[in-house]
Each structure stands twice: as structure tokens, then as C-alpha cells.
Amino acid sequence: SQRSAITPGSIRVAVASNFAATLADLCRAFEAQSPYHVILVLGSTGKHYAQIHNGAPLDIFFAADARRPALLEREGLAVAGSRFTYAIGKLVLWSPQQGYVAADGEPLLPRACRHLAIANPQLAPYGRAAQEVLRARGLWETLRGQLVQGENIGQAFQFVESGNAEAGFVAYSQVKRPQQPIRGSLWLVPEELYSPIEQQVVLLQESAAAHAFLDFVRSAAAREILHGYGYSTP
């Protein structure tokens, strides 16, 4: 009903901000091999969810978690059965300072650090994962006073990168770029320490372009791009 502003063959894709760079790469690859055009609409997953509820003119929703797509599907706001996991995020403990974080994560915090950045555990899957790791190590209560929370993983990363927090739990995709060396020091947190960060996509409006794009996201070419950004795929 609200699609008049968009040219045929284009689709609007809502994407969580922290996945935007990766998805932009995916789109370039997709558009190179198909007649369709993809318009990215960035935002937080919570905001997108609220907007979809209120009639936002979107075709596909790349969420930062699995919960919101599931909810939308259940509420009948998404195409039933279209939901799948497009990427699995990896959590790292990162600092832009060389040698600040030990590569094996032991001891977890080598030096007294004033601030340790994480994403908000209530809102962001990476935040929840970081919380699980700290809980598992029995450090959650100890470190409470040092934790600074970003509203999303992007902010947690900025806290660390600007040097205001010495280190932080961020997404691997934020420090890893295809064919580039990694800055600073990091500990790639073993995946058994936190429940998997599944990022799901769901179809909101059926169209040939949308289906073609979702098919592409599942393709091997797409997976290669995802791996280049530090995601794993199911």
C-alpha cells in the first residue's frame, strides 16, 4: 500500500546498523549479477521492529537477533516460513592497544582497566553474550563498576576505539575486514562460552526481487563475503 515511492525492481531492506557495511558489500555483489536494486535502511533492530509494526514500507528485515524476526512472523507481519539465520556473530575482547589483550584471553583482564565496554545486554545480542562470558568467568559482579554500556554494539566499539574504554567486548565483524590485518590486540572468545549470536532475516513483502536477494544471501558467494567480515554461517 505504501510502496508508491519506490521504483519497480527495487527493494527496501532494513538492516541492523552493525551489519550494514557487510550487507552493502553483499548488495554490490548481488546487483552486479541481477537486474534488481537494493535500498538499505539502517537502524536498530528495536526501532525497525516498532516501525514495521506501524506500517513501515520495507521488504526484508535483517535483524541483529533471532527474537524480533520470530516475533514478527508470529504476529503475522512477516511472510510465514521465510525466516532463516543468515549469519552467526562472533564475540571478541578487543583493544586498539597492541598486546593489551592476551590472545588466549588468560588472564581475562591483564591490567587494571578503568572501563570495559560492552553492549547493553538487554538490547543487543553481543551484550548478552558478553554478559554470559563474564558470568561464566565469575567476573560479572566484580567488574560491575567498570562496565560501560553502549546502546548497541556499534557504540560499545566506539567507546573502545576512541580510547575512552581500554577494552571491550565487540563483534568480530567490527575489527575484521576482508584482506586486512587486524588492529590492536584481541581475544576471540570460544563459542562455547556464550549462546550463539544468531542473526536472522525475514521477508516482509513478497516480490521477485526480494526472493532473488534472499536466495543470493544463502549462496556460496554471499557466504564467502560474510566470512571475510568475521561471521560464520550455519
Add this chain to the structure above:
Amino acid sequence: MSIEAQYSITRGDFLLDVDFSMPSRGVTALFGPSGSGKSTLLRAIAGLDFHPQGFLKVAGETWQGDGRFAPAHQRPFAYVFQEASLFAHLNVRSNLEYGFKRVPPQQRHISVERAIQLLGLENLVARKPETLSGGERQRVAIARALCVSPQFLLMDEPLAALDEASKREILPYLESLHDSLGIPVLYVSHTLQEIARLADYLVLLEAGKVVAAGPVPQMLTRLDLPLAHSSDAGAIFATQVAGFDQVFHLTHLDFSGGRFAVPGMALKLGQQVRVRIAARDVSLTLEHQGSTSIQNIFPAVVEELALENDAQVMVRLQVGDAPLLSRITKKSAAELDVQPGKQMFAQVKSVVLLA
């Protein structure tokens, strides 16, 4: 008598309660001490303040009363405020044009250029109000009021900030307002001289009440009113131009009691003019004296005396059928035995020509 006003206004402790009428031609002076309610009354008449207890009828038209209240901009009056109150964002010309533009062309009596010329504003037209001197500002305010070609002019001490020379220049035009245009003026002032010169009718206000009202000549010579006891007290005479003294450039003015000789020859034969004679300029003698520089000497009958203070008396005399005031010392009054009914001579040192 066709302007009727009736107001009852309360402002803090101050109560203005008036009910008076005035002629719809000529200049009516509103005279009273500071704080007597002159400005308050003028504002009510202009329609600037709404007072439910009010009634105003001008020339048959009701502006307030019978459930009607015409707002200020619908009343064909102009108002000159006590402070100049020019529009700070407009230059002098635009200030003048403001009202002019808002009057339908067929109702215009006076052009902006004429107002500029009348009030000597030629060099000021491009200036902003803040660069004007106090007197210049007030002149612009008067010109601005004239530019709306009002049918009724309300002036709140418009000349207070002006020097004598400027006053002398402006007064004749204010006079001509009612003479040539027939615009009635309600003029607030506390200078008797101005009033004597300008006004035909006088409303005397004191502490919010109208103490007396009437034609100026009568009012000025009523010994029961304070007007006849101020230092500027004097009488006004209606006269007619009877001839000229070409040699000495004098004009002869006839009235019922005789003939005045006044300096100058600007008037026309037969013209009606008013003159003012200050009480302090009138001396009394028992005989008609010669070899004096005083030109104007008239037989007069003493009518009434009133004590001014311990040392002076005010004498009202009848000269022809007009009253004349003379302020003399008690000593003179005793020496000359001045009493009601006595025949004397009034020596008039100085006669002031009014309009």
C-alpha cells in the same frame, strides 16, 4: 454642544468620574494639575482603554455606549501622545506615511509633504527616531497625527518638549486646524498661555472631577476658579480689525469697550480676532493719563475684587461688555480706593493677539 463624554474609571486609589459635553467645533482644553486624570480621560476617549462605565458621542455618532464600543482604529480621531512614541523601526518619512496610507484618498485633507513643511521636518525625513532631539521627535509625532486627516484631534501636552520658537511656529498651524479644516481638538495642557491662545472651550479637571467647564473667556475671568489666580491669569476679548496705522505699523482692533492698538499689520480689515490681556499687564488709574508709552487705555467699571494673597488683589472690571482682569497690590487698591461700581481707567501695557 455635541461631544458628550461620560466616564467612571478606577485606577488603584484614583477615581476619574466625569460627565461633560463640549462643542464639536474649535479647541477644547483639558486643564488640570499633574495627576488629575487628563491622560486617562484622553485615552478613554480615543478608545485605547475600554472602561465599561463609559459613554461617548461625537457629532451625533455614538462611539461608546448602548452596548457599542468602537475600537481606536475605527474612530476617526488622531492622538498625539505625551511622549513622542515614534515607531523605532521606521524613519521619519515612513512614520508620517504610516497613518496617511491607511486613510482612503478621498478623505485626505493634508499631504505628507505639507505636514513635513508645516513642522519643518525637511532635513529629518530620512532619519531614524533615535537620532532626533527631544523637540524634533515631538514635532514628528504631531505631523504624524495630522497625516491621518483626523476628524477630531486628541493632543496630550504636545508642546511641552518644544522651545518657544518651535512652539510659535507650530501653534498657528494647530489653530488653523479648526479654523480652516473645522477639526475639533481636545487639547491637554497645563500652560494657561497655550490654552488662552488655542482654546475656545475649557474643561477644568481636578483630582478626577470636572470642576467647571465653559467658554474660555468666561472661565478665565471667573474669580471663583483657580484659573483667574494663576500668575498667568488674564482675559480674552473678541475684537474686529477696524483700521491700520501705516506709519507705526499698528493695527486697530475695536471691541465694545473701545479700540486696541496692537503691533503689526498682518490682519485684514473687518477680520474677527481674539486678544488676550494678562492681569499683570493691566494697571488702574483714576484719570486718563497722557505722555505714557502705554497706548491702550480704557474707561472701566470695577465689578468684583478677590484677595490673591496678603499683598495682592485681583480686580475684575467691565470694559464695554467684556470682563477684564487686573492684578494690583492691596496698597494700590487702598490708595486708589478700588471698590465695586467705581469708574476707573485701565491701562493695558501689552496685548497678545490670538488666532
Add this chain to the structure above:
Amino acid sequence: MSIEAQYSITRGDFLLDVDFSMPSRGVTALFGPSGSGKSTLLRAIAGLDFHPQGFLKVAGETWQGDGRFAPAHQRPFAYVFQEASLFAHLNVRSNLEYGFKRVPPQQRHISVERAIQLLGLENLVARKPETLSGGERQRVAIARALCVSPQFLLMDEPLAALDEASKREILPYLESLHDSLGIPVLYVSHTLQEIARLADYLVLLEAGKVVAAGPVPQMLTRLDLPLAHSSDAGAIFATQVAGFDQVFHLTHLDFSGGRFAVPGMALKLGQQVRVRIAARDVSLTLEHQGSTSIQNIFPAVVEELALENDAQVMVRLQVGDAPLLSRITKKSAAELDVQPGKQMFAQVKSVVLLA
């Protein structure tokens, strides 16, 4: 002569260029037509505007000049503005106290209560300025200036908005300022009467230039200046109280040319007082006449004549050692053959007591 002022000020087309000195005692009047630069000069003296081309020295102290410029608040002057300019956020009492509080207690000459009483503000103290009438506002402004116990008072037409009665009440106090407190006053005015009454010294300004300056009695009778030709022209005499007439409540004042009898008995024997005699109140006769209400008649010698207009002449006479002005018609002058050197009698109809 110990106030020296020198300024060269440009404002648009207007150029003020003055260099004059005035006595540091008494009242100096700054007299001139509207737009002649009076306010501009007063502001410069007050230190309100900075003009690099200026010099001001008061009683030995340099306020501007030699690289020094004292800002307004450091100069021990007070200023009464042409518009009342009361603080809108303060009531009357707080307006008065504003300056009072800022003067060190030992330098205070006058209390707030006294100023309130002097200017009759008792009923207004709790009011806000916007509820005051125009005259009330100006009275508060004057009282406020007095409350800083100034060493030098600058007044820009402070009485223009007042009625005659209020003026009469305030004037004596302004006079006493320099008499009892020795505060010099620089007083801007365009009413000759006020100046004659108040001022000792006069600076005559015209189009930004000082045309003449000098003691008031001389200035007023100089026939080469416009002052002697205004309708209010007159002379001032220094006299001494010589006695009283108990019966008629008169006071006798002696001067070099004779004796005046003036109404009232408020003065003390031997007291020095000044009187003013308006030119229009003086008539000339060839003989000493009796049986007239005129009490004051003096032998006088004609000194100089000047044409006023086609019909009138101004005559300066010498009475004793003081000059006297008389305005008469050309006709009288011809009939009486008035010429320099001629012996005549001056009849003075009315004498105004100054301070």
C-alpha cells in the same frame, strides 16, 4: 570660572563644537533652540558618550583630557534625563534608593525621605513607574537624581512635563540646591522665565556653537542677542530687603536706582534677592505720574534702542547702575521721542521675585 568644557562632536550632518567655561557655583543655564545640541553636550559632560575630541575640568579635577576619561559612574554628577527614564522593574521608592545606596554614607547630603517630601511623592512610593502620570514620573526622576547627593547636577529640561503648580513647588528646592548645598547645576531649558529665575550664568547655544556666555543679568539685556527679543525678554536686578509695609504686606527692595515694592513679606531684612522685570511690563512716561495702581516708578536714562519688528522697539534703559528693558510700540517711541540719553520714567507694572 572653574568648570571648563571643550568638545568637538560630529553626529551625522550635525557638528557640535564648543569651548566654554562656567562658574563652579550657582546654576548655569544651557539655552538654545530645539536641535541645537544641548542634550548632546550634556551627555558628553556626564561621561555617557565618549568623544575623543573633548576636555572637561570641574573644580580643578580633570574628568576628560590628558589621556584620561572618567566613566559616568565615577563622576560625582547626577543627571535628570529629558524623558523620565525610570527603572521599570523597581517601584518609586526603590528607584530613589538605587542611587542613594551607592553613595558612601558620609557623602550623603539628603535622605530619601527628604527627597520624597520635597517632591511630594508620599503617595507614590509603592507604585510602579508605568502607573504614574507624566508629571509624576518626572518628579520621581528629579528626586532620584537628588538622592545621589551630587556635587554637580545636570538637568535636561526637567520641568517641561510639569504643570505650573508643580513647577512652583519644585523650583524653590532646585534653587536651594546651590544656595544651601553649593551644588552647581547645569540646566538645559528653553523657557526664559525658568532660566531667569534659576540661573546665574547662561551659555547660549545655537546650531552646535556657543554664541555667547556670561552672567544672566548681562546676557538677558544684551540687545545683540536673541534673548532680549523673545516675548519673555526682561531684566534682572540685584536688590536688598530694606523694609516692610506691614499694612499692605509689601516688601521694599532697594537697588542702586531706587526702591521696589513687591507683594509678600517672606524675606528677611537685609537679605539679598534678585527680581526680574519683564520688558512687556515696563512702560515709559515723560513725567512721574500719580494716581495709578503702578507702585514702582523710577527715573531712567535711555541707553539704546533696537527695532523688534515693524511696530515695536526694545529700549534698554539705565536705572541706577542696572540695565532695564522696555518693549514699546514705535508709535509710543515716536510720540515720546525716545532717544539715547533721554531722561524718562519707567513704570514697572509687575516685579517677579527670584530666589
Add this chain to the structure above:
Amino acid sequence: MMFHSADLIALALTFKLASITTFILLLIGTPLAWWLANTPWRFKFLIEAVVAMPLMLPPTVLGFYLLIALGNHGPIGQLVEWLGGQPPAFTFTGLVIGSVIYSMPFVVQPLQSAFRTVGRRPLEVAATLRASPWDRFFTVAVPLAGPGFLTAAVLGFAHTIGEFGVVLMIGGNIPGETKVVSIAIYDHVEGMDYHHAHVLSAALMLLSFVLLAGVYFLNRRLRMVQL
């Protein structure tokens, strides 16, 4: 290239939004401010408080509630749909509505205090010079309140440019339609594309600075010419 073409579109869209919003704000805000400055009504303080309210709410929250109201289930959205129009959420119109509500206090407050300081006298004078209430409002009150209008316009315009939370919520970040420059910069930052974030911020600041400096400069010149 220094700019994404998308960034240029966002920049243009932003200035368009700010201009339209400012225009509407002045249109609505002026009479409101006038009324508030002059009414003797005893309860006007309640209205004054309501006008200032949007200031106190976090913009995202305001945006959230606006989204609900303007969306296809909300009262306004449904009303518009019933009238045959599109619900204003996720459209440029929606942004304008949101911006107007959000920036209203920045326009009303300076205007109100400007009108109050103009005072009654100039209006009384105008009344005696035949100016009707509307006339004197436009020819006397408005020009005399000049500095207040400048402040109001600058605050309203600038605040709309810098607006973010409301726009993000009800606009939906749709390029060319609702993606304004504040969101574009935010996206760059979030997407760790700091280079483009810096470039776009610098461009915005430069433009803003030139615009503001120009306005203030002209304002000064204007006042000097009048003198």
C-alpha cells in the same frame, strides 16, 4: 569521491525539511506567541507549559509516540487513511509534522518574550493611526520584535537540521524521502565508515556556519542601514 551521492541527497533533503518546517513554525508560532504574550487569561500558564513539553521528552521517545499516532494503526494515520490519504509515517510529510511539533518551543518562546518587550505603546500609536489589529500586528509588532524573529527562525531551523531522534523514528530512514543528513552521518558512524562521517559532518558544519554567519551578517547590515 568525497561524498556518497546519497549523502548529497540527504543534505538537500535536510535543508528542504528545515526550510519548510521553519516556515510552518513561524506561521503557527507567531500567532500563538502573540496570544500568549497578550492574553490576560489566568490559565495561560498551562498552555505555556504544554508548548514547552516536547522539549523535555527525549526525541526518540517523542518519535516513538508520534510513530504510533501517525502510523497505520494510530488515530491520525487512520484518520488520514479514512480521508483517502496515505498515513504520514515514513513520508516527508510525517517528518515535517514531527519536526514542527518538536521544534515548536524554540520558536514560540523567543517570539513570546520579544512581543512582551515590544510593549503596548507602539501598538496603541498604530491603532490611533487607523491600523486594524492585524495590520498593526504585521506592520508594528512584527518588525519591532525583529531580533526575536531572527532568534526564533535560527533556533527553529537549526534545531530541525540537527534533529535526529524524531526523524529516525517516524521517518524510517528512507533515502531521498526521509533520510536526512543527521541520520546519514549517524549511519556512517554506526557502520564504522568514519571517513564519510567526518566528511559529511564537516560539510554540514561548513554549510551551517556559512548560513548562520550570513544571517547574522545580513541582520547586522540591515540594522545599520536602518540607522
Add this chain to the structure above:
Amino acid sequence: MMFHSADLIALALTFKLASITTFILLLIGTPLAWWLANTPWRFKFLIEAVVAMPLMLPPTVLGFYLLIALGNHGPIGQLVEWLGGQPPAFTFTGLVIGSVIYSMPFVVQPLQSAFRTVGRRPLEVAATLRASPWDRFFTVAVPLAGPGFLTAAVLGFAHTIGEFGVVLMIGGNIPGETKVVSIAIYDHVEGMDYHHAHVLSAALMLLSFVLLAGVYFLNRRLRMVQL
């Protein structure tokens, strides 16, 4: 229970932040506005533009640059470190700094136009009554600019309460220290805890309303008593 206790803490923190910020804003903004209103300096329009700049930047972006400036490579961060102090990011002090910068134009602009409308005359009068420049500034200019101060204080206070982007960026969401109510509401919305979002929003709006209505009501009473 209707409120999280955390929400109450956030509410209290917010009002504390807004009060302190408003105080500092008036302290800094008043002399600045005064200078701007009175200086004849030809280039003051540049300063005016700079003061208005923070308005035009999206708060999140402003916050982002503040974060960089406060960090250990940023100028402020390095300065503070060099002085031996604690870096202000993630502290209440940091929030105050951010809020002051962000809300400055809302205080300076109304004050400047208020001072301009007071005019020179009352200050000249005060000068002739022995008041030094400081003295007359406080006893004449400030009270006569009263409505402007009210506007400035209300805009500054309210804007700080509603502030979100800057605080979000440099605050770090530490309960009792930097977690203000705008963020708390945002968290509820993002976390789909709409119930608590509604409750907290309503509480904030009610409090704001009562506060504003109180201010305006008192302002009116005050002016009436003076008359």
C-alpha cells in the same frame, strides 16, 4: 510495581543534571550574550554563528565527536590526563560538559535578544546613579531582561532533560551516574518493554508539566505583584 527502582534513580539523576547544567549555562551564557548584544565589533557575527553551531549537528554526532575529543587521543582527554585528572567520559562531569555545549545556544540566543531590547537608556541612567558596569549589569540589565532569562532557563533546562544523543554517546549508561531518564525510556522501547516505557514517559511528562506550569505560574504571579 509501576516503576523500576532504576527508573526512579534515572529520573532523579536527570533533574540533577538539568539543574546543574542550567546553572552553568546561565553562568557562562549571560556574559557571552551580554557581550554579543553590546559589542560593536564587526566580526561578532562569526562568534554568533559559532555559538549556534551545536544546534545544527545531530546530537549523536556531536556526542560522537565529543567522545573522540574526550578519549585518550583527543585534545580534552590528553589535557585532562596531562593535568593528572580522570578522563571525563562515562562520568557525570562528562555529561555536564556535553549538555552545556549542546544547550548553549538555547540560553545565549534568548538572552542576547532580551539584552538588545532592554536598550542603553536604563544602563545610562544607572551609570549616572553611581552604578559600576558590573553593578548596573546585575541590578538593571538582568532584571529588565527578566522574560528573556525565564525563556533561557526553561529552554536550557528542558533541552537538557530531553537530551539524548550526546548523553547516549558519552555517558556509557552507568546507573546512578550517567543513566538518565531519556536513556532509560529508550532502553524500554528498544527492549520492547512498552509498558515501562509508557509509564516512565508519562511520569516524565507529568513532572515536566508540573514544573513548567509552576514556573510560568510563579512568573505571572511575580509580575502581578510588582505591578
